[in-house]
Amino acid sequence: MLATIKRPFRAISRFYRRLNAGLDKRPWLFYVLAGLFVVLAGYLRFWAAPLSAGPDVSQFWGFAKLFEMHGFDFYQYADGSDPLLANEGWAFVYPPLWLLILRIALFAVPGSLASPDMVDTGWRLAMKTPVITADLAIGGLLIWAVPGSKLKKLAFGFLWLFHPTAWYNSAVFGQFDAIAAALLLVSLIMLLKGRDRLGFIFAGLAVLTKQHAALPALLMLAVLCRHMKFRRLLENCAIVAGMFIAVSLPFVFNGNLVPYLRSVFFPAQSPGYQTPLLYAFGGIGSFLTYLHEAWQLNTSWLFVYCIPLLAGVVIAAVVLCYVKLVRLEQAALIGILLFIALFYRINYQYLIMYLPLAFFALAVSRRWLERGFLLALIILPAVWIWLFDVTFWFWYLKPYPPEVPHVLEILGMNHYTPDQVFVSLAVLLTALCLAYCGFVLLRRKKIAAPVN
Numbered sequence: 001m002l003a004t005i006k007r008p009f010r011a012i013s014r015f016y017r018r019l020n021a022g023l024d025k026r027p028w029l030f031y032v033l034a035g036l037f038v039v040l041a042g043y044l045r046f047w048a049a050p051l052s053a054g055p056d057v058s059q060f061w062g063f064a065k066l067f068e069m070h071g072f073d074f075y076q077y078a079d080g081s082d083p084l085l086a087n088e089g090w091a092f093v094y095p096p097l098w099l100l101i102l103r104i105a106l107f108a109v110p111g112s113l114a115s116p117d118m119v120d121t122g123w124r125l126a127m128k129t130p131v132i133t134a135d136l137a138i139g140g141l142l143i144w145a146v147p148g149s150k151l152k153k154l155a156f157g158f159l160w161l162f163h164p165t166a167w168y169n170s171a172v173f174g175q176f177d178a179i180a181a182a183l184l185l186v187s188l189i190m191l192l193k194g195r196d197r198l199g200f201i202f203a204g205l206a207v208l209t210k211q212h213a214a215l216p217a218l219l220m221l222a223v224l225c226r227h228m229k230f231r232r233l234l235e236n237c238a239i240v241a242g243m244f245i246a247v248s249l250p251f252v253f254n255g256n257l258v259p260y261l262r263s264v265f266f267p268a269q270s271p272g273y274q275t276p277l278l279y280a281f282g283g284i285g286s287f288l289t290y291l292h293e294a295w296q297l298n299t300s301w302l303f304v305y306c307i308p309l310l311a312g313v314v315i316a317a318v319v320l321c322y323v324k325l326v327r328l329e330q331a332a333l334i335g336i337l338l339f340i341a342l343f344y345r346i347n348y349q350y351l352i353m354y355l356p357l358a359f360f361a362l363a364v365s366r367r368w369l370e371r372g373f374l375l376a377l378i379i380l381p382a383v384w385i386w387l388f389d390v391t392f393w394f395w396y397l398k399p400y401p402p403e404v405p406h407v408l409e410i411l412g413m414n415h416y417t418p419d420q421v422f423v424s425l426a427v428l429l430t431a432l433c434l435a436y437c438g439f440v441l442l443r444r445k446k447i448a449a450p451v452n
Contacts, residue, residue, distance in 0.1 A: 019151050030150045034143050034157060041161035042136055045171035049128040050121045051401045052393045057174040058086035061114035061123050064102040072250040074099065075259040086116045093268040096247050097208040098176055101130050118398035128174050134182040135170040136161070138356050141182070145189045146363040156363050159378075164385040165351060172393050175349035180209040184216055185356045188332050191220065196228065196236055204240035208247055211264065212343075213353065215314060216335035222321040223331045271303035271344045277419040278388060282346035283430025290423045306344035313338055320441040329364060333357040334437045337377075341433035346426075351381045373436040380429055387417040387425070 062085035067074045078092035092099070105126040106112070112123035143157035160166060169175045183206035191199035203220070206213035224233065252260050273289040280286035284306060288299040317338060321331045336354040340346055355378060362374040390413035391404045408414060 027150075030154065033154055034140075037143075037154070037158050037161050038136055038139060041139060041167075042132065044162075045128075045132045045135065045167060046125075048167070048171040048405075049132065049174075050125045051405070052172045052174075053119050053124050053397045054173040054175070054393055055087055055090075055396075057124055057127060058114040058116070058119040058397060059090055060102055060127055060174075061106075061112065061119060062086055063092050063099065064106040067099055067103050068106060073254055073256055075251055075256050075263050078259065078263050086114055086119075091263065091268070093263050093266070094210060095208045095264050096251055097205065098179070098210075101176075101179070102127065105130065121399060124174070128170060131170045131174070131176045131178050134176075135166055135178040137182045138166070138178065138185060141185050141189060142356065142359055142363075145192075146360065148363065152363065156359055160356060160359055163355065163378075163382060165348075165355065165381040168385060168390065169349045169352050172390060173349065175352075177210060177349045177352040180206045180213050181353045181356050183209060184213050184332065184353065185360070187217070188220070188329055188357070188360065191224070191328055196224075196232065197239070200236040200240050201243065204243045208244065210353070212336070212339050212350070215339050216332040216353075216357070218314070219317060219321050219326075219331040219335040220328055222318045223326055223328050225322055226325065267307075267345075269345060271306060272300055273303075274345050278417070278422045279347055280345075280422065281348055281351065281426050281429060282340065282343055283427040284342065285344045285346065286423045286426035290419060293419070303344045306342060310338065310342040313342060317437065317441060324441060324443070326440055327361075327364075329357060329361045330440050333361050334440060337433040337437055341430045341437075348381075348384065355381065370436070370439060373432060373439060376432050377429075377436065380425070380432065384422075384425060386412050387415055387421060389414045389416060 062082070063074075063078070065084055066077050066082060070077055075092075080087070080089045080091040105123075108126040109120065109122040112120040112126070114120065114123060139157045139161035142160055143153045146153045146156045166178065170178050183202050187199045187202035187206060190196070190202060203213070203217040207217060221237075228236075248260065273292055274280040274282070274285045275289060275293075277286060277289060277293070280289060285303070288302055291297045291299050314335075317334055320326070321334070326334070333354060336357065340350060340354060358374050358377050362371055362378070365371050365374065391408050394401055394404050394408075
């Protein structure tokens with residue numbers, strides 16, 4: 001009986017060894033397959049990019065135009081009140097790096113237009129191109145940096161490049177989290193390779209793209225405190241601080257300091273219910289919103305505790321990352337998972353930042369339980385794609401495509417799902433995030449530290 005059970009696993013193992021041996025004998029085949037994966041993934045993204053768009057795409061056009069009109073005084077006009085913007089009241093709440101990228105995209109299509117019900121095809125493609133490039137770069141980075149055999153490298157690159165969540169966020173909805181995720185992954189890889197200067201610089205660039213990249217950077221810093229000389233650590237932190245000052249200074253002259261600080265350091269939205277529930281991925285916010293909508297319970301007062309709870313848990317995680325000798329990739333992943341689990345408002349695009357880190361942690365992990373948690377964290381966001389009508393974003397803004405791509409209907413990406421399913425998905429994701437963090441941080445046995 002036992003021999004019968006082991007037989008298929010032995011066959012898989014033999015097949016794996018043969019494939020790997022073939023790649024070792026023919027190194028050129030490795031590069032051909034890697035290039036083929038990137039090209040095919042790029043085709044799938046650039047195919048969808050001009051045909052679909054979420055509301056952020058039209059709003060980003062407005063921010064780019066405001067930057068063109070007002071220059072470095074931009075943050076005085078970033079509160080969302082300008083009638084030029086497609087969505088009134090929707091403020092620009094990001095650091096300057098994404099704004100600079102948007103301005104470059106506008107250079108490519110200076111005559112483009114956007115409004116509440118339309119956005120030029122040219123702008124869709126121009127705005128999404130840097131995001132898709134970062135998206136594809138993550139796949140290339142995994143192929144390059146994942147330790148082990150060539151087949152393993154290709155497998156992890158393939159899994160990212162064809163992960164539905166990555167495709168949807170960059171090519172369909174048009175969010176830019178992949179840029180911050182790519183910069184954070186480069187930072188992690190550079191630090192693991194002993195290139196600490198570059199590691200700190202790329203971590204700073206990630207935070208200058210999206211603020212919540214600061215949590216993974218903070219926990220990586222806690223790990224590095226045990227392995228890096230104090231003077232070297234101080235110099236690296238000074239370089240990052242200098243980057244922040246150099247990028248911020250042009251935007252704070254002429255009385256722009258307060259608007260700049262408000263946009264960059266204050267939450268985009270005050271604590272409260274997150275609707276619609278299908279886009280609520282924080283278990284706490286999703287569950288409290290569902291209790292209010294389904295049972296008319298007043299749970300809004302509980303949201304204010306999310307920020308102090310997150311702050312307290314992050315401080316505890318920093319201490320444990322230092323004491324427990326947590327590995328660098330684990331620390332980075334824990335930083336973003338705590339944000340996903342405990343912040344009151346989590347959108348789908350926020351998951352992009354943890355996925356590459358989870359892939360990398362899975363590639364280097366030697367513990368089966370940890371691998372199980374990581375696999376679940378990687379798979380769960382992809383489930384949402386088949387619970388939601390993805391074709392909706394192909395008809396949301398004019399110009400519409402000639403017809404909704406049939407391949408999306410064939411794949412089942414046109415479902416309408418009850419709110420209870422989305423709430424359950426968000427709660428499960430939060431539980432997995434906390435379970436993984438607890439598994440790593442609360443183990444009695446110390447985890448081997450990285451060599452830098």
